[in-house]
Amino acid sequence: MPKIETALLAPDAAGIAEAERLLGAGGLVSFPTETVYGLGGDARNGTAVAHIFEAKGRPSFNPLIVHVPDFDAALRYADLSGPLETLAHRFWPGPLTLVAPLKQGHGLSPLVTAGLETLAIRVPSHPVAQDVLRAFGGPVAAPSANPSGRISPTTAAHVMAGLDGRVDAVLDAGACTVGLESTIVGSDPLALLRPGGLAREDIEAIAGPLADAGDSITAPGQMLSHYAPDAVVRLNANCANAGEVLLGFGPMQSDLNLSVAGDLVEAAANLFGHLHKLDAMGQPIAVAPIPNCGLGQAINDRLRRAAAPRG
Template sequence: MSKLQTEILTSDASGLATAADVLARGGLVAFPTETVYGLGADARDNRAVARVFAAKGRPSFNPLIVHVPDLAAAQSIARFDDISLELAQAFWPGPLTLVLPLRADSGIAPLVTAGLDTVALRVPAHPVGQALLHAFNGPIAAPSANPSGRISPTTATHVADGLGGKLDAIVDGGACTVGLESTIVGGTPPALLRPGGLPTEEIEKITGPLAKAGDTITAPGQIKSHYAPNAPVRLNANAAHAGEVLLGFGPMQSDLNLSITGDLIEAAANLFEHLHRLNDTGKPIAIAPIPNTGLGRAINDRLQRAAAPR
């Protein structure tokens, strides 16, 4: 891929109109959602979607999430059963992705689904993401806007640092508020395919206990090594070893702290930004234990993948 001149766009009407035009011409645009920044392409354009995989260095067997403005748009792409419809009505817009049977006439490019007969759909809650979807007036396929397997981006600067020169434009909408990718649910009975920014406990109030995902990749974010800094990561550390930097949680001495008060919502919002900052030191990263409840389950999922053998 030849190097592009990546344009930084404002999130006002003019910037969004430019971004929508880039997408309509088969270009790539990074944009904010409440979870992380997405690397967007027209989900109906196979060539544009191929550019997403090339820009990220993403394996083609790893499907993408399709972002749409509302439930009606999602229903034109996929078939909903009673439970998935109840989940959509309860949590959309928001950090929940549903993997659903793809309609034959959906128009979604085959690369988006990695050849599967299902599609991952989400309605983002971020006002800039919503405004771009309305300006473009079509579905946008968008994985996280970072090199495949590396730390996810929660600011426009993170995107530019990781993918500058590989996409056409970045819409700067400020820092993401949730800071973790969406929770993904799919299948019959419904299974947790990826923990994320919506706590599993909230979903299970509707579904009952969620089944566990199988070994086959059916949704984004299921590759074992993912979200990884350049340096090694050591988990469940109560102190740093010589030469390490320490990412803390709760009241403790550390180089950076996800939440000094032990607030998991604050920790989730800080996770990727703090990993980016510690990654910039070039030193191995030690990370304090995180409670495995609520959003802590999603944080621990990301940290385990960040520390996995590469």
């Protein structure tokens, strides 16, 4: 795609107004959410959505998440009823995406859903994301603002490193607080389609047991090789082999540590930033074992995809 000049915007009134203008003109704007930085385009504008795929190099069969400012706005595009409505009222705004049937007359580009009859939708809690969505006044399709399959961005610098010259602007509001993509839940049956920034246990405490995702791609982030650095990644390593750098967890010697205290929330927030730093060292990455509970399930999901054979 032709190289364009990417503007770095402050998260103030002028920056929000420029982001609104660019989105309205069919441009692409990266903005922070509580999970990761998103790459936003008008979800009703097929050309803008196509540019998202082009900028990321994203396979067209991988659907996008639509971001809206509140539950009422979500109801314009998706049928959120029953358990999905309960979860929305309990966890929105926040790091939860719901996959629900599309409503008639939704007006969204078919590229957003990758031809499916369902829509992945969420209400982010980050104040800058809320400002952008309310100023724009329409649905914003926003996958993570990184080249497809690469490490997700938790700072504006990560976005610029991967997409400078491919997007119109980046709103820089510092580091994301959650640091993992949103958890995705679908219905019929109620199922965990992607673990993420909201723990499965918290969802099941409200909605009951969740089924597991099947093999087909029905939501973002389900491709086997995803969130991948350039370096080879080796999991469940208690120490680094010769020539490797070690990503630790808990009290251990390592090149970088997700959380010396063994705190999974801290580890989730650090995951992508630490992977970016280790990848820049140009050596294979060994990763210490992570407990597979709470947010550890989401962390391990991302690490398994990062370590998967590249297609």
